[in-house]
Amino acid sequence: NAGVTQTPKFRILKIGQSMTLQCTQDMNHNYMYWYRQDPGMGLKLIYYSVGAGITDKGEVPNGYNVSRSTTEDFPLRLELAAPSQTSVYFCASNLPTGGASGKLFFGSGTQLSVL
Amino acid sequence: GNSVTQMEGPVTLSEEAFLTINCTYTATGYPSLFWYVQYPGEGLQLLLKATKADDKGSNKGFEATYRKETTSFHLEKGSVQVSDSAVYFCALSDLHQGAQKLVFGQGTRLTINP
Numbered sequence A: 001n002a003g004v005t006q007t008p009k010f011r012i013l014k015i016g017q018s019m020t021l022q023c024t025q026d027m028n029h030n031y032m033y034w035y036r037q038d039p040g041m042g043l044k045l046i047y048y049s050v051g052a053g054i055t056d057k058g059e060v061p062n063g064y065n066v067s068r069s070t071t072e073d074f075p076l077r078l079e080l081a082a083p084s085q086t087s088v089y090f091c092a093s094n095l096p097t098g099g100a101s102g103k104l105f106f107g108s109g110t111q112l113s114v115l
Numbered sequence B: 001g002n003s004v005t006q007m008e009g010p011v012t013l014s015e016e017a018f019l020t021i022n023c024t025y026t027a028t029g030y031p032s033l034f035w036y037v038q039y040p041g042e043g044l045q046l047l048l049k050a051t052k053a054d055d056k057g058s059n060k061g062f063e064a065t066y067r068k069e070t071t072s073f074h075l076e077k078g079s080v081q082v083s084d085s086a087v088y089f090c091a092l093s094d095l096h097q098g099a100q101k102l103v104f105g106q107g108t109r110l111t112i113n114p
Helices: none
Strands: A004-007 A010-013 A019-025 A031-037 A043-051 A054-057 A064-066 A076-078 A087-094 A110-114 B003-006 B011-014 B019-021 B023-026 B033-038 B044-050 B056-059 B062-065 B075-077 B086-096 B099-104 B108-113
Touching: A004 A087, A019 A031, A019 A087, A019 A110, A031 B099, A043 A064, A043 B099, B003 B086, B003 B099, B011 B019, B019 B108, B023 B033, B023 B086, B033 B056, B033 B062, B044 B062
Parallel strands: A010 A110, B011 B108
Antiparallel strands: A004 A019, A019 A076, A031 A043, A031 A087, A043 A054, A064 A076, A087 A110, B003 B023, B019 B075, B033 B044, B033 B086, B044 B056, B056 B062, B062 B075, B086 B099, B086 B108
């Protein structure tokens, strides 16, 4: 059972380049999320999705775009990379339990450096 | 808005020592509270949770009690092991359309020496 899979694990970008961070889950979870984790800081929500075709902004969405064409996939797009986007990115998913179960399933992360 | 504050790390203890990691929160309403753990090179995993005041969450010897009067959710373990070395995150839930928009504290790095 793969769970939440993120690719790539590491990437170095030059300022102004673009890239897509891939995230896929095989648990048939409706809800998916992208978080970023800066050094010494907690995770901050970038975007989330409550189902295919539906996305919404989180706390720090500027400089990012997302799409959700299938239940399984939730890619995160950086159009014009900036040094401030150097971070570790985590994708997560969970079921629509209807309550506050809180059990998000996280991928192992993508470490991105923008130089 | 909602926020979570954790005690600053890093925390270094010897094996079998008693552990406390403090966590306080600010929130409207009555959110659910969580502790997540991140082992080196891995994503976060749910350690324990509490959904209402006075609830105690527990798992793997760790405990935390939801204290509404002090807006706290401190993590404790009576006897830590080297394998407990990790980063611990306190979080609260901010539900929107059923989505679990977690608000995290900054994390506390714990190192246990043999």
